[in-house]
Amino acid sequence: MTEGPDISRTAALIGDPARAGMLAALMRGQALTVSELAAEAGIGLPTASAHLARLEGGGLIAPRRQGRHKYFALASDEVAALLEALMRFSAGSAPARLPGPRDPALRQARVCYNHLAGERGVQMYDSLVARGFLLAAGEGLRLTEEGVGFVTGFGIDLAALQAARPPLCRECLDWSARRSHLGGRLGRAFLLAIEAKDWARRSPGSRVIAFTPEGARRFALAFPAARADDLSRIAGG
Amino acid sequence: MTEGPDISRTAALIGDPARAGMLAALMRGQALTVSELAAEAGIGLPTASAHLARLEGGGLIAPRRQGRHKYFALASDEVAALLEALMRFSAGSAPARLPGPRDPALRQARVCYNHLAGERGVQMYDSLVARGFLLAAGEGLRLTEEGVGFVTGFGIDLAALQAARPPLCRECLDWSARRSHLGGRLGRAFLLAIEAKDWARRSPGSRVIAFTPEGARRFALAFPAARADDLSRIAGG
DNA sequence: GCCATGCTTCGCCCATGATCGAACCATGAC
DNA sequence: GTCATGGTTCGATCATGGGCGAAGCATGGC
Structure with a gap:
C-alpha cells in the first residue's frame, strides 16, 4: 500500500515539542548532557531520559559516555x-x-x-x-x-x-x-x-x-x- | 529557549501513519479525493476528513473542489x-x-x-x-x-x-x-x-x-x- | 567502606488525539 | 420536488504516550 520507506516514524520523533527542542539545541553542534537537554526542553530528568532513548533508537542522536555523564550529539550531518x-x-x-x-x-x-x-x-x-x-x-x-x-x-x-x-x-x-x-x-x-x-x-x-x-x-x-x-x-x- | 521556527508542528503532522500514507500517495502527483485517500490510508471517511483538514491547515496540502468531489494535492514542490x-x-x-x-x-x-x-x-x-x-x-x-x-x-x-x-x-x-x-x-x-x-x-x-x-x-x-x-x-x- | 551526583526504571495520572457510527449538509442526477 | 452520493460534524470510546515523583543503579570522589 504505502510505497517507499516509513516516513512517519522519523517525523513522529521530531514531532514532539520537547524532542524538537532538544534537537534544536543540539544544532549548536556541541554535545549536551541529559540534564542540560532536559533543562533546554523544560522537562524533568526522567521524561528527558525517555525522549532521548527514543531519539537514539530512531538514529537521530548518538550517545557518548564520559564518566558519570552521558553526552548526546546529532547522529550525523544528514x-x-x-x-x-x-x-x-x-x-x-x-x-x-x-x-x-x-x-x-x-x-x-x-x-x-x-x-x-x-x-x-x-x-x-x-x-x-x-x-x-x-x-x-x-x-x-x-x-x-x-x-x-x-x-x-x-x-x-x-x-x-x-x-x-x-x-x-x-x-x-x-x-x-x-x-x-x-x-x-x-x-x-x-x-x-x-x-x-x-x-x-x-x-x-x-x-x-x-x-x-x-x-x-x-x-x-x-x-x-x-x-x-x-x-x-x-x-x- | 528554542531558536528558529517551530519544527515540531510540521513534523507531528507528517508523524501520523495515516497522514504519512496519504502524503505518500499524493507523491504520485495526481490529486486524489477524500474517499480515495481514506482507502489509501486504510481508515474511515470521517477520520480521513479530519486528517486532511489538519494537513491543509499546516500548509502541506491544498484542496480543489470539483462538483461533489474534493480533490487534494500537495501544496507545493517544497x-x-x-x-x-x-x-x-x-x-x-x-x-x-x-x-x-x-x-x-x-x-x-x-x-x-x-x-x-x-x-x-x-x-x-x-x-x-x-x-x-x-x-x-x-x-x-x-x-x-x-x-x-x-x-x-x-x-x-x-x-x-x-x-x-x-x-x-x-x-x-x-x-x-x-x-x-x-x-x-x-x-x-x-x-x-x-x-x-x-x-x-x-x-x-x-x-x-x-x-x-x-x-x-x-x-x-x-x-x-x-x-x-x-x-x-x-x-x- | 561511605556519600554525592547523574541517569534510568517504575508506577501512576492525565491530556491529546485517532477512530468510528450516526446524523447532518451539499451537490448533482432524475 | 426526490433520491443518491460525497463530505463533514458530532459524540463517545479508547489507546498512546507525555509527564512527574520516588525509588533504584551506576559511577566517581573521599
Whole structure:
C-alpha cells in the first residue's frame, strides 16, 4: 500500500515539542548532557531520559559516555540537514514567531551543527562557487584545483581532512536565507579556521555566531560576493 | 529557549501513519479525493476528513473542489522535497522493509510529485549538468544558452514555462539514489515530454514509471551518462 | 567502606488525539 | 420536488504516550 520507506516514524520523533527542542539545541553542534537537554526542553530528568532513548533508537542522536555523564550529539550531518529542511519549510508557514532581537542575528550567522550557516554562510558558499573553487554537480560538491590552493591558503590542513570517511563537501539548505551553504568536513574546517583567526566566536547557549567588526571586514574581503547579475538569474530561472 | 521556527508542528503532522500514507500517495502527483485517500490510508471517511483538514491547515496540502468531489494535492514542490528528504533519511535507518518486487522498479524510475525521480531521474540530471546545459549555483539551478537549445529541441515549449511563478529549475534530493534530480517546472515538462514521446508511462495507483524497452534505449541516448572519472570524484570528495 | 551526583526504571495520572457510527449538509442526477 | 452520493460534524470510546515523583543503579570522589 504505502510505497517507499516509513516516513512517519522519523517525523513522529521530531514531532514532539520537547524532542524538537532538544534537537534544536543540539544544532549548536556541541554535545549536551541529559540534564542540560532536559533543562533546554523544560522537562524533568526522567521524561528527558525517555525522549532521548527514543531519539537514539530512531538514529537521530548518538550517545557518548564520559564518566558519570552521558553526552548526546546529532547522529550525523544528514540529521542536521533534515532538521534544517524542516526549519526551512516551517519558517515560511509559521506565523512570524516572536520577532525577538536574536532572530536577526540568527539569520545573519549561526552554527548549523558544526558549520557556518545564515547569510554569512551563504555568502561564503556563493563566493567559493563564483570563483570556481567549488563545483556543484549531482548531490556532490567538488573542490577544484584552485580551490585546494585557496583552502590551504586559508589555513586549513586538507590532508588531515581527506583521511576521514564522511563527505568532504556537502551543501545544506538554509532555512533563513533559503539558499545553500557549505557543510561537510570542509564546512566545519572553515568555521574552525574563522574562529582560530578570531574573526568571530560562538555565543554560548545559542546558535548565534558573533563576528567582530574587524572579523566581518576580513570575512567580506576573503569571500567577496558574487556579481549581482549572476545572482539575479539564478533565483527564479 | 528554542531558536528558529517551530519544527515540531510540521513534523507531528507528517508523524501520523495515516497522514504519512496519504502524503505518500499524493507523491504520485495526481490529486486524489477524500474517499480515495481514506482507502489509501486504510481508515474511515470521517477520520480521513479530519486528517486532511489538519494537513491543509499546516500548509502541506491544498484542496480543489470539483462538483461533489474534493480533490487534494500537495501544496507545493517544497512539500514534495521535504517528504523526499524524510524518505531519504528513513531509507537508511529502516530495517530493510519488505523487499517486494516493486521496490527495484521504484528505485529505477518513479514520479516525485510531478517530475522524474530515481536512477533515471538522477541520470538525466547528471547528464544535463555534465554537458553544461544546467548550471548549479547557490540553491538555484540555471539553464544555460546551450541548455535552452537542448530543451527546445526536446520538444518543450520554454516560453510557456517562463510565464509562471514557481522556479523553473529546482534540484530535489532523491531518497533511493541519494543524489539530486531535476524538479521544478522544467522537471515536470521533461516528464511530460517523455510521456508524450511514449518512452514511458506511469503505472496507475503507484509511483512507478515504466519505461518501454525502446523508450529506455532512446532515453539513454538522449541523456548519456557523465564520464566515470567525473562521478567518482564527486561522491566522496 | 561511605556519600554525592547523574541517569534510568517504575508506577501512576492525565491530556491529546485517532477512530468510528450516526446524523447532518451539499451537490448533482432524475 | 426526490433520491443518491460525497463530505463533514458530532459524540463517545479508547489507546498512546507525555509527564512527574520516588525509588533504584551506576559511577566517581573521599
